[in-house]
Amino acid sequence: MKKTHYTQKNFECRRSLGYLIRRLHNLVIPNAESLFADADITFSQWVVLVSLRDGLASTAAEVARHMDHDAGAITRLIDQMEKRGLVARRRSTKDRRVIHLEITPAGKALATSLTPRLIEFWNTTLTGFTQAEFETLLSLLTRLIGRLEEQPTLKAAS
Amino acid sequence: MKKTHYTQKNFECRRSLGYLIRRLHNLVIPNAESLFADADITFSQWVVLVSLRDGLASTAAEVARHMDHDAGAITRLIDQMEKRGLVARRRSTKDRRVIHLEITPAGKALATSLTPRLIEFWNTTLTGFTQAEFETLLSLLTRLIGRLEEQPTLKAAS
DNA sequence: GACATATAACTGCTCAGGCAATTATTGTCT
DNA sequence: AGACAATAATTGCCTGAGCAGTTATATGTC
Numbered sequence A, B: 001m002k003k004t005h006y007t008q009k010n011f012e013c014r015r016s017l018g019y020l021i022r023r024l025h026n027l028v029i030p031n032a033e034s035l036f037a038d039a040d041i042t043f044s045q046w047v048v049l050v051s052l053r054d055g056l057a058s059t060a061a062e063v064a065r066h067m068d069h070d071a072g073a074i075t076r077l078i079d080q081m082e083k084r085g086l087v088a089r090r091r092s093t094k095d096r097r098v099i100h101l102e103i104t105p106a107g108k109a110l111a112t113s114l115t116p117r118l119i120e121f122w123n124t125t126l127t128g129f130t131q132a133e134f135e136t137l138l139s140l141l142t143r144l145i146g147r148l149e150e151q152p153t154l155k156a157a158s
Numbered sequence C: 001g002a003c004a005t006a007t008a009a010c011t012g013c014t015c016a017g018g019c020a021a022t023t024a025t026t027g028t029c030t
Numbered sequence D: 001a002g003a004c005a006a007t008a009a010t011t012g013c014c015t016g017a018g019c020a021g022t023t024a025t026a027t028g029t030c
Helices: A018-035 A043-053 A060-067 A071-083 A105-125 A131-150 B017-035 B043-053 B060-067 B071-083 B105-125 B131-150 B153-157
Strands: A087-091 A099-103 B086-090 B099-103
Touching: A018 A043, A018 A105, A018 B017, A018 B043, A018 B060, A018 B099, A018 B105, A018 B131, A043 A060, A043 A071, A043 A087, A043 A099, A043 A105, A043 B017, A060 A099, A060 B017, A087 A131, A099 A105, A099 B017, A105 A131, A105 B017, A105 B131, A131 B099, A131 B105, A131 B131, B017 B105, B043 B060, B043 B071, B043 B086, B043 B099, B043 B105, B060 B099, B099 B105, B099 B131
Parallel strands: none
Antiparallel strands: A087 A099, B086 B099
């Protein structure tokens, strides 16, 4: 007996992961963005900011990869953040193709001031979830992401 | 002792739901869309299609609401689908403001032919997930969506 | 019945993001 | 060294989607 999660019979919108993820995305991003309203920062910019701060990425290409985001879009995103003094570009001496990104003190300050809002938003949203459920959710989402990155579906096309 | 899932200490990118959901979205939608490549249909159009077929919505406004999608965008989306003969518009006689949407035989046929691809894609992607884990994931995501819809955060702004 | 309010569909404007180049640089293979 | 593929950053082009209206209709209130 194969372990098929979806079959012709049970494949319906409300049980479809694509549908649920799209929906979640459409709900979460505007909500998060409204928290940043006065700071005039995009959710995408926010992710770049904390990625740099936490050392998850140090170049545009790395940011693009770990966010699974278009590289061209990242360039323009960095343009804006640089103009606003949140990050700085510095050409690498070892490999002259790459440009290292650094978060500026202003960028760090912004990240610090915005973090509590997100924390409160999520804690409120997660009311009713036990600690175990929360951890399970994180774990399952992370595993799913891992599986999708392994899949050569898209990459094979190129 | 308050049940705070996030604190200053443990709030990092890889444990942040906003980040995970964004990432998942960026991975899932292009993958799904590549499955539809030869059918020349968008993931958004796909969701509209099955929503109509399964009776989850019967007007543009309902579609917009249950997808948490912009109403204006839905209008243009329906325009395209109508042009391609996948759906039909029919003005309501009871309430002349609303326009009922109906999936055409061609639309049904397309949905039927595309469904197996999605099923296979997800079953492959979900390799390594037990049935229980899968159900847990669906349940947690659904609950999270419910919580986000209750939240008046955004709606209060308007 | 007149008036205010709400809702459905739609339109124009703008912008972010995906895609396909282009350029500069590095690494590899012979 | 020379040829060729791979990678980083960038740009132009186009489409999809959010937002703020507009119009037509319905509902609720006095």
